Amino acid sequence: MLADLDRPAAVSADPAFRRDVLAGLAMRPQRAIPARWFYDRAGSELFEKITDLPEYYPTRTETALLADHAGAVAGLVGPGRAVVEFGSGSSVKTPHVLRAVAPAAYVPIDISGDFLRDSSALLAADFPALRILPVEADFTQPLRLPAEIAAMPKLGFFPGSTIGNMVAHTAIDLLRAMAETLGEGAMLLIGMDRVKSPDILVPAYDDAAGVTAAFNLNLLHRINRELEGDVPVDAFRHRAIWNDGEARIEMHLETMRDVAFDVCGERFGIAAGETIHTENSHKYGARDARLLLRAGAWTPIEEWTDAEGRFALILAEARTPATAP
Secondary structure (H helix, E strand, O other): OEOOOOOOOOOOOOHHHHHHHHHHHHOOOOEEOOHHHHOOHHHHHHHHHHOOOOOOHHHHHHHHHHHHHHHHHHHHHOOOOEEEEEOOOOOOOHHHHHHHHOOOEEEEEEOOHHHHHHHHHHHHHHOOOOEEOOEEOOOOOOOOOOHHHOOOOEEEEEOOOHHHHOOHHHHHHHHHHHHHHHOOOOEEEEEEEEOOOHHHHHHHOOOOOOHHHHHHHHHHHHHHHHOOOOOOHHHEEEEEEEEOOOOEEEEEEEEOOOEEEEEOOEEEEEOOOOEEEEEEEEOEOHHHHHHHHHHOOEEEEEEEEOOOOOEEEEEEEEOOOOOOO
8 A cells, every 4th residue: 555645835946956056067177966866757757768778788687686586685684674765766676576575564765756656656556465655855865764664674775776876985875874774684685787898888878869868968957947047958968988997987968069057046157068977877896896885884695696797786784893803
């Protein structure tokens, strides 16, 4: 059954969105806007289209891993946990987990309220006996879980290698916050993308059909819609770059000519060839991934990868860290 989730009142600009955009457009030497602001309704729908693209291997690879190994995950975590999914999106991978682990409740957390409600309703139809408690929130910020699951053991679910969107110190802070939110003895099932050839990576973020470009450019449309902007979107183009030194794909919006525009009454000028950095997608070697988890207060228990080693699912447990060897 789907618990009640109040619909938002009249649409208004999120103060945090306004703050991040104005600060990011003024930033030097590199303008940057956090990737979490991609996900309004239009952005969320575009991202779901990206996951079906032939170039975009992460979703189908991770989904296959979940289908193949959900039983093994269930054997390790046991029944009766509350499954808490961070950044649930369409929850397309979630049924593999829910069917296997027999949870007591499911808590999807997503920043896009409309998208969250729709996906929660679909899951409620497939799992009518399961208590579903949607939380509309930015999971990168402090949040409170529903009181109904306070006494339940918990399994965090963080698929899609979303952890890769964060630089190392931010990723560690987030993992520690997750451990604190879920509690001692909680488990975390996390997807992490592996380092591989740029010949595979770059097309995954710059597809031939231009869907990822539309997803990136939608951020500018959102600024115009919600922040009284007049950004000339047609003056920007999408760029995806492999930064080998940082082991990450970077997404940028590059100006093709000199532009000037207003956002929230403030004036900005950007010269031709400058970029707005909109997303990172870090890739991890096996040791890197385990070290990141340990730094974030999670102890890896088991790991599953595809035959080509492109992607990893890791199950970890929140344990009090050792103070000595």
